Amino acid sequence: MENKILVAVFSASGVTKKVGEEIARIAGADFYEIVPKEIYTSADLNWMNKKSRSSIEMNDSSLRPEIKGRIADMASYNTLIIGFPIWWGMAPRIIDTFLESYDFSGKKIIPFCTSGGSGIGRSDIALHKDVSDDVKWEKGVQINSPNEAKIKKWLEKVL
Template structure:
């Protein structure tokens, strides 16, 4: 009888141990234990963040929104060229030199000679010296700076050739000049008459010796949306 009782007790112990082992997972951790609340919240937050749509409508596209600027210039002696390069460098703009088909010699530029080429051209309002080359895709530019020296109180006739060679409709044009003492005078308004449907800003006389900071101080005062 005692032997049978011992066997029954042993069976009960085995059954009890099996029941206890059924409440633990494969890693020995109780299946009733809950993960920390902050871990659950973090996971939910990550899921929500990853699934939320991204609104890119307010992301600025600087390349598309920035104005495209061209700095065109005529410079017989290199003075206007220096100023034009300051502007182009300051605005990261394209630079275009108005090159005459027939270059000007020193004799051509002798304003004391009534028979010099430049004197003859400036005495003829209809003179239009030929230009070598052209601006590619002029339509892409929003703002065009036009620079030139002052000859006989006006822009050289080759600049008139340039203005009549393109359609400046819808563009902003900014004239600038260099001279030994004369201001920009009516040179800009005379060029404006050669264009239509363009917005002309007030021009400025600059010195060939002006630093880039000085030149850009004027450019920045124009309020261009660059």
């Protein structure tokens, strides 16, 4: 069976999207952007403001921001490369929304993050709770730029 790959990313500032598009190009994968139903404004993303939307979401692990659109043929993919920025040392809550929205039974999930400071941290393991037990997880990595050589080397290890 062919290994059909989907690269799905959430990107608030565009950095994660650029990296994800390069990963998809190199891997010969399909690309999907996880777009929130309500787009984040710069005020929403102000991590210094405890009342900003992102601060409120990250302080309440039960929140699930809505996603605009859906992947119609998720069952046709057997590998998911999921990318996200690191917020408060974790994946944004919209990644929980995405992972809880599909059945990933028997699939391989490979996370990557972008971050101005911390690495993938706890988010790599924390996301496992969002999917069934028979998902094969690869260890998550931080990739901050669409560096072709670095991405190729990483994909050779995880695909």
